[in-house]
């Protein structure tokens with residue numbers, strides 16, 4: 001099976017054990033002539049990348065506005081891996097807190113209700129859909145009231161501990177995964193085979209956000225105001241005592257300021273191919 005086939009079958013499911021059945025033990029090969037010859041062996045000009053029965057964790061961290069989420073989804077799809085959007089878990093916790101009027105300082109109550117919500121993902125949906133209390137929170141978590149407060153809830157240590165534990169459990173069931181967030185390479189999966197830190201200048205991120213608001217909501221925004229907000233949020237994220245945004249020492253930093261989406265995906269794909277080669 002070539003990589004093209006893997007892309008065409010992005011939902012290739014693994015057995016319940018999380019490992020591919022023997023019939024799924026397939027090598028994913030870089031397409032011939034894709035410029036991969038420098039990377040290694042293969043008499044046909046193809047290079048063995050990794051096998052579909054082999055666990056692999058790829059972490060993608062970085063500040064907001066670097067295109068992390070889109071990039072993570074696209075990369076996971078291209079490689080036939082599952083995707084874990086950890087931001088949606090913090091957003092769901094914040095939505096639950098808002099909807100049940102639990103204030104920021106009531107950590108114990110928050111933890112109780114978040115545990116009782118049995119947060120999970122519906123892996124049959126594409127992308128996987130975050131669920132709590134047996135229903136979808138996919139829409140709710142994108143609403144402005146959640147976005148406005150989620151970073152404050154994400155700063156609660158007990159909540160982070162719970163989420164980190166849940167994320168590690170998810171990876172046990174989905175051992176071939178791209179996990180995206182702020183602390184995935186630094187805290188949650190320090191042993192990840194591939195760690196990416198996506199970055200972009202505050203100017204570029206502000207401009208992208210401005211264009212997105214115009215495109216999606218027809219809202220005109222002052223780019224300077226957005227940049228100031230982004231800089232403040234970065235400072236906040238990096239200064240947080242728990243789960244602070246940091247670039248793991250062994251991460252590859254990819255600055256997306258001058259790259260379009262396809263170029264970022266190609267770059268990440270090359271990094272994975274190089275690092276995850278077996």
Ligand code: DC
Pocket residue numbers: 064086087088090091150151152154155180181182183184243
């Ligand atoms: O990526 P996002 O905007 O959906 O993230 C929502 C919030 O959760 C944001 O304030 C960052 C925070 N977050 C975090 O602290 N740790 C993660 N692993 C993921 C997100």
